[in-house]
Amino acid sequence: MIPNAPDALDRRYDVTIIGGGAAGGVLSKELTDRGMAVAVLEAGSNYESKDFLPFEQIYQAKRFWSGGFETDPYFKFIFIRGKGVGGSTLVNQCLIDRFRPEVFDSWREVSGKPEFNAEEMNKWYNRVEGELQLEAIDPDTFNLNNQMMVKGMEACEYKWKPLRRAQTHCEDCVHCLGGCPLGSKQGTNETFFKKAREDGCEIIADCEIESVEFGQSGTDHTINLTLDGKRQRLRAPLVVLTAGTLGTAKILLKSGLKERLPAVGENFACHPQRLVFGEFEDDLHLFDGSFQAVASDDEQFVKDGFKLECIAGPPITAAIAMGDFGEDHKRKLRRIRHFGALESAIRDDNAGEISLDKKGRLVINKPLTDSDNRKLEKALEAIHNILHAAGAKSTDVIGMDIGLHLQGTCRMGTHPSTSVVDHNWNIHGIERAFICDASTFPTSTGINLVDTVMAQAAMASEKVAEAAV
Ligand SMILES: Cc1cc2nc3c(=O)[nH]c(=O)nc-3n(C[C@H](O)[C@H](O)[C@H](O)COP(=O)(O)OP(=O)(O)OC[C@H]3O[C@@H](n4cnc5c(N)ncnc54)[C@H](O)[C@@H]3O)c2cc1C
Numbered sequence: 321m322i323p324n325a326p327d328a329l330d331r332r333y334d335v336t337i338i339g340g341g342a343a344g345g346v347l348s349k350e351l352t353d354r355g356m357a358v359a360v361l362e363a364g365s366n367y368e369s370k371d372f373l374p375f376e377q378i379y380q381a382k383r384f385w386s387g388g389f390e391t392d393p394y395f396k397f398i399f400i401r402g403k404g405v406g407g408s409t410l411v412n413q414c415l416i417d418r419f420r421p422e423v424f425d426s427w428r429e430v431s432g433k434p435e436f437n438a439e440e441m442n443k444w445y446n447r448v449e450g451e452l453q454l455e456a457i458d459p460d461t462f463n464l465n466n467q468m469m470v471k472g473m474e475a476c477e478y479k480w481k482p483l484r485r486a487q488t489h490c491e492d493c494v495h496c497l498g499g500c501p502l503g504s505k506q507g508t509n510e511t512f513f514k515k516a517r518e519d520g521c522e523i524i525a526d527c528e529i530e531s532v533e534f535g536q537s538g539t540d541h542t543i544n545l546t547l548d549g550k551r552q553r554l555r556a557p558l559v560v561l562t563a564g565t566l567g568t569a570k571i572l573l574k575s576g577l578k579e580r581l582p583a584v585g586e587n588f589a590c591h592p593q594r595l596v597f598g599e600f601e602d603d604l605h606l607f608d609g610s611f612q613a614v615a616s617d618d619e620q621f622v623k624d625g626f627k628l629e630c631i632a633g634p635p636i637t638a639a640i641a642m643g644d645f646g647e648d649h650k651r652k653l654r655r656i657r658h659f660g661a662l663e664s665a666i667r668d669d670n671a672g673e674i675s676l677d678k679k680g681r682l683v684i685n686k687p688l689t690d691s692d693n694r695k696l697e698k699a700l701e702a703i704h705n706i707l708h709a710a711g712a713k714s715t716d717v718i719g720m721d722i723g724l725h726l727q728g729t730c731r732m733g734t735h736p737s738t739s740v741v742d743h744n745w746n747i748h749g750i751e752r753a754f755i756c757d758a759s760t761f762p763t764s765t766g767i768n769l770v771d772t773v774m775a776q777a778a779m780a781s782e783k784v785a786e787a788a789v
């Protein structure tokens with residue numbers, strides 16, 4: 321683990337970034353490159369590749385918030401977010417997709433920001449992707465689960481495409497969720513943060529932010545934090561929140577901003593993901609080879625509001641995901657190599673809401689709307705068709721949804737009564753305070769979002785830099 325500099329909190333920084341994930345990584349590099357004094361405050365640790373051992377029970381507890389996952393009050397959802405320098409890119413599946421142009425149409429409509437268009441965004445995608453090693457998975461290396469998906473899709477005449485991952489010399493160890501032991505995965509820990517740190521950016525890890533007292537009329541902001549178990553305060557002339565959709569909303573709620581900006585915590589979306597297992601006669605070697613390599617590429621699916629991907633995780637995660645109890649569970653685990661797995665993700669309505677309970681803990685409400693349920697039904701029908709066409713004897717739909725693509729809660733827009741940040745990612749009515757993580761996304765997108773989180777952060781860095789001088 322990389323230790324903090326002992327005097328890191330005693331210094332004065334031009335820009336203080338709260339949260340060291342996808343957006344925080346890009347922003348730290350962009351601003352450090354401009355010669356600014358930048359600090360990043362991150363609740364999790366600052367790992368090196370050698371810290372990533374393939375023990376699921378340990379890495380889930382350490383590198384995910386709340387020791388593994390968070391749920392809604394009805395236990396219909398689990399939400400997963402990464403904790404550590406690199407944020408969710410430390411633990412994600414590193415699939416890199418650009419948004420389709422029509423997503424930006426809906427973004428412009430809600431946010432009123434003309435720069436949200438494919439031509440402009442492509443410049444920013446090119447900029448961040450230039451810092452990553454990207455690989456489309458070679459069909460010759462597809463594992464049997466992916467081959468099964470291709471076979472089923474082709475039999476049903478659905479279109480598919482190979483996925484693109486941010487990785488180099490990957491050895492398909494299936495432990496992406498724990499952090500990459502080979503330094504292959506191109507999370508911001510391996511890329512943007514490394515460069516920013518070499519150029520003088522101060523990364524202060526194991527430092528959890530409680531709240532921010534926002535200053536006005538040129539006075540500093542005061543950040544309330546816990547470092548080494550000690551409550552401390554840091555004065556900052558300019559802050560940028562990049563603590564992720566749940567983290568940023570929680571900090572703003574704890575900072576008392578809800579009264580001023582009622583949209584804080586509203587408009588939450590997460591592309592609810594539903595897993596379906598198919599049981600086959602033959603062994604599918606679920607854990608061997610390029611395990612996540614194929615996605616749907618069918619225009620009808622896009623119209624129907626969903627996408628499909630092949631999925632696998634390491635054994636304990638797969639066992640938890642399978643659900644069930646007792647003898648049934650034992651039987652399935654004995655035959656786990658005979659199971660294939662596909663997942664659907666829908667472009668959901670922004671109908672969720674984040675709030676705090678009386679003890680200041682997060683409450684995540686994520687109702688599925690009628691329209692969401694219709695999309696989910698169509699997605700599950702397509703998965704059943706694929707699995708059966710590929711030869712599955714039976715299929716099992718998991719009884720709860722997974723939320724990994726957390727977005728919304730601090731939406732960008734024109735008016736403080738309906739949004740939290742303006743076109744420049746500036747919090748409405750507060751000078752020198754910005755948000756530029758996935759929480760500002762104006763609408764749900766239906767597509768893997770980390771590429772756009774990073775592109776947006778690069779875009780926002782110009783506005784932050786202008787405000788910092
Ligand atoms: C298991 C998993 C798999 C995924 N797979 C993919 C994929 O393949 N492709 C894709 O496009 N997307 C994927 N995603 C989603 C993607 O990684 C996220 O959308 C993206 O990382 C969000 O970026 P962010 O900057 O908003 O937040 P994050 O990257 O989550 O970063 C937020 C950071 O803020 C820190 N933080 C939070 N609260 C505080 C606090 N109070 N004080 C200090 N620090 C705090 C967190 O610890 C974290 O490091 C996946 C996510 C997960 C969890």
Ligand code: SF4
Nearest residue numbers: 490491493494496500
């Ligand atoms: S599967 Fe590849 S990218 Fe993922 S952790 Fe293993 S080596 Fe790294």
